[in-house]
Amino acid sequence: MPVPVPPALETRAVNKWFGANHANRDVSLSVPKGTIHGIVGENGAGKSTIMSIVYGYLQPDGGEILVDGRALAVRGPRDALAAGIGMVHQHFMLVDPFTVLENVLLGAEGGWTLTRGMARARAELTRLARDYGLEVELDRPVGDLPVGAQQRVEILKALYRGADILILDEPTGVLTPQEADHLFRILRALRDQGKTLVIITHKLREIMELTDNVTVMRRGEVVANVRTADTDKERLAELMVGRKVQLRVDKRPARPGAEVLAVEGLRVRDPSGAERVRGVDLRVRAGEIVGIAGVSGNGQSELLEALGGMLPFAGGRVRLHGQELPSGGLDARSLRGLGVGHVPEDRQRVGLVTGFSADENAILGHHDDPAYNGRLLLDRRAVRARCEAEMEAYDVRPRDPRLPASGFSGGNQQKIVLAREMERNPGLLLVGQPTRGVDIGAIEFIHRRLVALRDEGKAILLVSVELDEILGLSDRVLVMFDGRIVGEVDPAGADERRLGLMMAGAAAG
Amino acid sequence: MAGGGTGVPGAVPGWVDHALLPLLNLLAAFTLSVAVILAIGENPLDVLGLMVQEALGYPEAIGYTLYYATNYVFTGLAVAVAFHCGLFNIGGEGQATIGGLGAGLVGLALTGWPWPLAAAAAILASALFGAAWAWIPGWLQARRGSHIVITTIMFNFIAASLMTYLMVDVLIRPGQQAPESREFDPGVWLPSMEQGLGWFGIAVPPSPLNLSFLWALACCVLVYLFLWRTRWGYELRTVGRNERAAVYAGIRPARVMIVAMLISGALAGFVGVNEILGVQHRLMLNVVGGAGFVGIAVALMGRNHPVGILLAALLFGVLAQGGAQVAFEYPSVNRELVMVIQGLVILFAGALENLFRPRVEALFRRRRAAVSTIQGRG
Numbered sequence: 001m002p003v004p005v006p007p008a009l010e011t012r013a014v015n016k017w018f019g020a021n022h023a024n025r026d027v028s029l030s031v032p033k034g035t036i037h038g039i040v041g042e043n044g045a046g047k048s049t050i051m052s053i054v055y056g057y058l059q060p061d062g063g064e065i066l067v068d069g070r071a072l073a074v075r076g077p078r079d080a081l082a083a084g085i086g087m088v089h090q091h092f093m094l095v096d097p098f099t100v101l102e103n104v105l106l107g108a109e110g111g112w113t114l115t116r117g118m119a120r121a122r123a124e125l126t127r128l129a130r131d132y133g134l135e136v137e138l139d140r141p142v143g144d145l146p147v148g149a150q151q152r153v154e155i156l157k158a159l160y161r162g163a164d165i166l167i168l169d170e171p172t173g174v175l176t177p178q179e180a181d182h183l184f185r186i187l188r189a190l191r192d193q194g195k196t197l198v199i200i201t202h203k204l205r206e207i208m209e210l211t212d213n214v215t216v217m218r219r220g221e222v223v224a225n226v227r228t229a230d231t232d233k234e235r236l237a238e239l240m241v242g243r244k245v246q247l248r249v250d251k252r253p254a255r256p257g258a259e260v261l262a263v264e265g266l267r268v269r270d271p272s273g274a275e276r277v278r279g280v281d282l283r284v285r286a287g288e289i290v291g292i293a294g295v296s297g298n299g300q301s302e303l304l305e306a307l308g309g310m311l312p313f314a315g316g317r318v319r320l321h322g323q324e325l326p327s328g329g330l331d332a333r334s335l336r337g338l339g340v341g342h343v344p345e346d347r348q349r350v351g352l353v354t355g356f357s358a359d360e361n362a363i364l365g366h367h368d369d370p371a372y373n374g375r376l377l378l379d380r381r382a383v384r385a386r387c388e389a390e391m392e393a394y395d396v397r398p399r400d401p402r403l404p405a406s407g408f409s410g411g412n413q414q415k416i417v418l419a420r421e422m423e424r425n426p427g428l429l430l431v432g433q434p435t436r437g438v439d440i441g442a443i444e445f446i447h448r449r450l451v452a453l454r455d456e457g458k459a460i461l462l463v464s465v466e467l468d469e470i471l472g473l474s475d476r477v478l479v480m481f482d483g484r485i486v487g488e489v490d491p492a493g494a495d496e497r498r499l500g501l502m503m504a505g506a507a508a509g
Numbered sequence: 510m511a512g513g514g515t516g517v518p519g520a521v522p523g524w525v526d527h528a529l530l531p532l533l534n535l536l537a538a539f540t541l542s543v544a545v546i547l548a549i550g551e552n553p554l555d556v557l558g559l560m561v562q563e564a565l566g567y568p569e570a571i572g573y574t575l576y577y578a579t580n581y582v583f584t585g586l587a588v589a590v591a592f593h594c595g596l597f598n599i600g601g602e603g604q605a606t607i608g609g610l611g612a613g614l615v616g617l618a619l620t621g622w623p624w625p626l627a628a629a630a631a632i633l634a635s636a637l638f639g640a641a642w643a644w645i646p647g648w649l650q651a652r653r654g655s656h657i658v659i660t661t662i663m664f665n666f667i668a669a670s671l672m673t674y675l676m677v678d679v680l681i682r683p684g685q686q687a688p689e690s691r692e693f694d695p696g697v698w699l700p701s702m703e704q705g706l707g708w709f710g711i712a713v714p715p716s717p718l719n720l721s722f723l724w725a726l727a728c729c730v731l732v733y734l735f736l737w738r739t740r741w742g743y744e745l746r747t748v749g750r751n752e753r754a755a756v757y758a759g760i761r762p763a764r765v766m767i768v769a770m771l772i773s774g775a776l777a778g779f780v781g782v783n784e785i786l787g788v789q790h791r792l793m794l795n796v797v798g799g800a801g802f803v804g805i806a807v808a809l810m811g812r813n814h815p816v817g818i819l820l821a822a823l824l825f826g827v828l829a830q831g832g833a834q835v836a837f838e839y840p841s842v843n844r845e846l847v848m849v850i851q852g853l854v855i856l857f858a859g860a861l862e863n864l865f866r867p868r869v870e871a872l873f874r875r876r877r878a879a880v881s882t883i884q885g886r887g
Contacts, residue, residue: 310756333759344757353751360743365758367740377738 006069008033008196009054009085009165014063016049023049025220027063031165031213036187036197038207038228041217042240042439043410047200050217051167055087056080067165086158090170092150096143100136101125104157121160128159132189147295148179155186165196172206176295177467177500184210202440204233205468216240241441251451254475257286259322260428260459261307266316268299268306275314276302278483282461284428289450289460291474291491293467295503299483300463301345304432307461308342309335310350321427336365341426343417345433345463351417352405359387359401362420390419395445411442418446422453429453432463447473467496481505525869527817531810531858533865535824538857542850549841556835556842563834564827570834572702572716578819578826579718579783580605580797582725584804585811585818586732587777591657592813593736594769595749600646600661601777602801603668604639608778610672611638612785613792616693617680627697631786632724632779639778640771642668647770651763657770665801676794690792699787719787721779728776729815735772745769777801803829803855810858821858828854 009031016024024046031037041047052058054065056074065072067083074080077087094103101121110117122138129135134152142150151171158166168187172180187197187210201207207214208228216224216239224239238244261284268277276299284290292300305311307318309332318325320338332342344350352361363372363383372382387401394415396408405413414434422429434450435443450473454460464470470477470491477489479502487502489495543553564574584601591598598604611634619627646660676688702718736742748755748765755762784796803825810824811817832847857864 308757309759310753331759331761332757336759342757349751350753350757353747353754355750356746363743364747364754367743367758373740377734378740378743380738 005033006066007031008068009198010066010069011050011054012064012066014050014053014065015061016046016053016058017061023220024053024060027217027220027222029215029222029225031196031198033068033196034191034194035212036191036199036210038211038214039198039200039217040202040204040207040214040236040240042202042441043437044219044439045217045240046220047217048169049220051087051169051198051200054080055085055167081161081163084162084164085167086161086163086165087167088151088154088158088169088171090173092154094142094150094153097141099139099141100145100153100156101138103142103153104160108161124160125156128156131193132159133186134159146179147174148176148182151175151179151183152186163195165198166190167198167200169200170202171199172201172203174296176504177496178504180206204236207236208233218242237440241439243441249447249451249472251473252455254288254454256288256475257457259283259285260320261461262319263307264317266303266306266318267314268302268311269314270302270311276483277306279316280480280483280485282478282485284459284461286427286459287454287457288475289454289462289473291462291464291470291477292480292485293470293477293489293499293503294465294480296465298480298503300480301432303480304342304345304430304461304463307335308332308340308344308430310344332365333368339425339427341421341424341429343421343429343431343434345436347410347413347417352413354406355404357402357404358391358396358408358416359384361405361416362387362390362401364420366420366424390416390423393423394419394449409439410437411439414438414446415442418449422449426458429458429460430463431460433465434462435464435466435469467499479503522873525873527812530862530866530869531812531817533869534810534857534862535854537861537864538850538853541853541857545846545849545853546842549846551839551841556839559838560831560835561827562831563838564831569714569716570830572713572718574823574826574830575702575722576717576719576783576788576826577800577829578822579722579725580780580800581803581807581822581825582729582819583779583783584777584800585807585822586728586804586815587773588804588808589811589813589815589818590732590736590745590776591769591773592808593742593749594745594766595752596647596650596657596766596769596773598643598646598661598770598773598777599658599805600643600664600774600801601804602797602799603661603665604642604774604777605780605797605801606665606668606672607642607781608635608639608774609781609785609796610675610792611635611778612781613680613690616697616786616790617690617792619697620694622697624697624700628699628720628782628786631699631782635778635781636775637778639774639776639781641774643770643774643777644767647767647774650770651766672794676792680792688794692791693786695790697786698790699782701787717788719783721783721787724779724782726819728779729819732776733815741768777804803851806855806859809862810854824854825851 007030012028014024014027027046027050039047049058053060056076056079065074072083095106101118104125105117105121110120125138134156136145136149136152142153171183175183191197199211211228214226214228214236215222216236218240263280263282266277266280267275270276280303282290294300302311306313306329309330313327313329348354353364372379384401391399391401396412396415405416408416431450434446438446450460462470462473471494474491477491477494478485479487479489479499481503482505486505489499546553546556563570565571584605587601587604588598612631615627615631615634619630642664646657646664649655649660650657680690681688682691699719699721701715702720702722703713703715705720706713736746744760744765747758747760748762752762780797780800785792789796807818807821807825811821828851832851835842836844836847
């Protein structure tokens with residue numbers, strides 16, 4: 001009888017409490033050596049928590065962690081590193097002005113003078129780059145590198161420190177499709193050389209494409225450990241949410257009407273003075289959803305903020321319902337008066353005042369409305385009634401108008417914002433990242449509401465970095481790169497490869 | 510990120526936040542005070558007992574305590590209004606000084622007027638003068654980004670210098686040494702509480718307490734209504750909590766900041782009504798006497814809420830009145846030692862406000878977790 005090989009990484013009945021919140025409940029999972037293991041779950045399912053425990057950021061309230069069959073006491077990342085566990089974070093931990101080599105060396109300098117460590121690191125990194133396809137220029141400052149390359153630096157850092165088990169938290173969140181493909185090739189190469197990889201993600205497509213096994217978590221518990229080959233996206237989504245989920249957006253073809261928004265040669269500067277929107281032309285008609293695809297940071301945010309009245313126009317012309325707006329733009333209050341709804345990209349820092357109660361947030365931007373005001377005082381009953389009605393219609397939980405916005409989960413916060421902006425019959429709705437950080441169940445709901453609003457004849461301009469969302473929702477897709485619209489794609493027959501190249505600025509429409 | 514800590518504010522019951530923690534801070538301050546009193550060889554119980562007795566023990570003492578508290582309510586509210594807009598106005602001292610100038614000029618000008626009209630005019634004038642003094646730092650912050658902490662503290666010095674110049678060279682009563690104006694016509698004096706209650710047949714002993722105390726109470730109510738019940742207060746708090754969200758909502762932060770400073774300065778200016786029209790009945794130097802700075806501690810301890818500010822102002826009134834008497838009675842306890850005790854209260858209630866918070870919150874969270882575990886498994 002052959003001796004069974006112990007799994008590279010195993011957790012046994014790990015528990016973790018955050019106050020009253022049972023973030024991990026008897027989490028047991030096992031990752032065989034030389035495999036890619038996916039962990040999926042909604043926000044708050046506890047997938048990041050269990051990996052933070054493995055990496056030593058958090059101390060478990062019970063349970064065991066085993067590496068190669070040996071129980072391990074991880075008191076901090078240093079212990080995890082010593083046991084051969086490395087982690088690549090969603091937000092990179094790099095020093096921008098340092099070169100790639102200096103970043104890799106940081107914390108592993110190996111001696112008083114840098115010279116010897118540098119030489120050794122250079123040789124070792126060259127070997128790693130050759131073996132795994134992890135090419136980066138060692139002497140470039142990290143801040144000058146594209147995001148995909150920065151991520152490779154993070155992986156190199158972990159490998160240089162001798163990691164055999166690599167944990168990646170939402171690794172494709174900031175990547176273009178091409179960069180993601182590149183990453184997947186690297187990860188497969190690492191696996192084939194005997195490394196073990198754990199990927200935390202909420203993107204089911206990546207799970208199906210990349211992993212060998214997958215662990216599904218829900219509400220702090222492991223609900224399934226399955227071989228990826230034995231399952232499919234629909235089944236995984238159902239496990240994650242606990243019920244059947246409609247992944248595709250069901251919609252009829254758009255029946256566009258009159259032109260609502262016309263933008264010609266719009267230029268916008270960000271507060272630091274840099275021109276981020278550099279001559280954008282676009283049109284949105286009533287009854288259609290126009291999506292703007294692009295890697296974040298290519299001017300989509302500033303475009304949306306300018307149209308929402310948060311940034312002035314630096315040039316160009318904008319017509320709303322046929323009326324030309326003043327050359328510098330209008331403020332948000334005037335635009336709301338003209339029937340513009342705006343769901344900002346960053347709900348926590350822009351769309352909500354997190355310290356305010358839900359009902360105070362329900363009138364943000366509409367606090368001047370006579371419906372909520374007496375002669376002097378706010379009509380608190382009207383405000384509360386409004387909030388209660390919106391919470392009911394959007395199924396916000398808990399249904400407590402007095403609870404501070406910070407007390408709601410991300411998905412429910414988003415619903416508070418969406419309800420406020422969508423339920424006031426806007427002629428034009430600007431939507432940024434409508435489902436960022438939102439649970440699958442809520443995504444389904446939000447997508448249905450947006451399509452319903454379109455079918456009522458509203459014009460919707462949608463900005464999202466989630467390609468699936470853009471393609472699934474939009475009737476027309478514009479691709480934005482470096483402050484300009486570089487092409488238009490028909491979402492029905494979109495060639496993702498060409499779309500990705502356009503997003504990377506490599507191909508014209 | 511999934512499963513992060515649920516940083517829900519209000520994770521502890523309200524009474525912990527509003528009563529237990531301030532009391533713990535106060536207790537810590539008094540524990541250290543006891544050590545200080547022991548160190549100079551006095552009996553702490555006697556000293557602190559006398560302090561309370563002289564501040565609350567008999568009607569006249571209470572009158573004095575409330576008179577001090579009146580100033581602290583005004584300056585505490587001033588700090589709180591600015592704070593809710595995200596501005597740290599530490600210029601209450603200067604705004605109160607200039608507000609006093611406004612009240613004093615009214616007192617000098619309105620000889621022969623009935624006191625209610627004079628009082629209304631003085632309230633208006635002190636508000637205008639205080640607001641004007643706060644407007645400049647507010648404008649500089651909102652439009653030019655000059656830090657309000659720096660500018661307001663500089664304006665305290667400018668106010669003091671301006672008053673010195675005016676009192677020594679312009680408003681001084683001719684033929685006397687002290688830099689004071691002439692006394693106002695007694696007809697425009699703000700009635701003392703002794704007089705005021707006397708109209709209703711209630712006899713209280715004389716003290717500096719005057720009708721401006723009622724105005725201070727009214728200001729508590731008005732500030733509450735303004736901040737939490739009007740759209741303008743809503744805008745002010747939005748700017749204070751999240752300026753980006755304010756812009757998103759179509760609010761102009763710069764304008765709201767200036768308005769907040771105007772209101773803050775006006776509230777500080779009301780100290781002048783109490784001191785000049787109610788007590789001194791003449792213009793003179795140094796009438797504010799540090800109330801502007803005590804207001805910062807009062808607002809911090811009162812959690813920037815009018816009810817808390819009222820309570821904190823009463824506490825600081827006790828410290829001011831009781832402390833002065835203790836210094837008078839005990840040769841070894843001088844004014845500086847009383848200031849040490851006041852300083853300790855400010856230190857623990859204000860600067861070290863969060864000293865005990867993490868531990869108390871952890872205690873409550875653990876207890877609640879334990880309870881829900883039992884319920885979950887039971």
